[in-house]
């Protein structure tokens with residue numbers, strides 16, 4: 001339907017301010033603010049009705065309907081002896097007239113944070129949203145923009161002018177939510193995500209939670225990185241995991257350092273070197289980077305070094321049999337030491353290569369190249385038959401892993 005006719009129909013039943021009228025036709029031309037579009041529609045409708053009126057068509061009722069929300073029409077009617085009062089906008093009740101007034105408060109609330117990008121959100125009174133829905137449904141409006149969208153955009157633009165940078169919907173560091181119900185402004189600080197790799201030199205530092213035998217966690221060691229950006233907590237997301245007594249060497253393991261609610265979004269991105277953990281230089285990333293890294297770690301290839309102690313001397317013939325394990329698919333029931341997973345679950349992972357050096361009669365050094373997710377300790381020991389095939393079973397000996405290192409994460 002012709003937008004002018006549609007507007008006439010809507011205004012017959014509902015007084016709407018320039019913004020709320022213009023917003024019903026927002027998709028019919030971008031780059032124009034709704035209030036401007038609404039005013040233009042009203043001006044055109046006014047001209048049409050005055051034209052009809054002067055040509056003897058009775059347009060009085062439509063003129064009165066428009067007059068409720070359009071001053072020139074009220075003046076025209078007054079000059080023809082019809083007095084009219086201005087009516088409040090049915091949808092917003094005047095709320096949209098000056099939403100920009102919140103911009104200063106938002107800018108002030110953001111002042112204490114050193115951030116790069118921001119976004120505006122809003123809480124809009126329920127009855128306003130309901131009245132907007134009512135009109136959109138009743139008149140089959142398909143070209144509208146939501147009132148919330150307009151409010152966020154307009155406050156965002158005004159804040160942007162104050163802060164000299166535009167709002168950013170894609171990757172905001174901070175989100176300021178303005179409540180049009182009670183006028184409060186809440187600021188949410190999004191986490192800062194930093195991509196890097198870490199090397200763990202220690203056998204007493206746990207990658208995950210604190211565990212018996214571990215003196216520290218990697219997160220605790222990385223605390224100086226947290227303090228560079230402020231904020232209450234640092235969380236490490238890694239591509240796979242190693243036990244606390246396993247060193248992570250080589251190029252290190254890909255990881256994302258998450259700083260919760262940072263006070264600063266810009267800061268020192270250099271790495272960190274400690275006796276326990278070495279962190280590579282960092283670069284900012286996104287949630288998507290975390291997802292991708294975690295997905296990739298399930299299939300990426302890992303190289304391990306294990307030192308194993310045998311219960312009996314191992315012969316050269318025994319060792320030669322280990323070549324048969326290259327290319328094997330290892331089936332593993334969940335190791336008994338891992339309680340959080342279903343003990344009956346079965347995991348299948350490939351072993352690509354095995355190199356063995358006999359250090360002493362009963363001491364072996366194994367280099368195992370395998371698919372990510374293989375329980376390597378259990379692959380060596382056999383875990384009481386729960387992992388098959390295994391190094392211990394193939395040698396016909398009982399093995400204990402005394403040292404394990406991750407040498408490479410491809």
Ligand SMILES: [Zn+2]
Nearest residue numbers: 017020089092
């Ligand atoms: Zn309105």
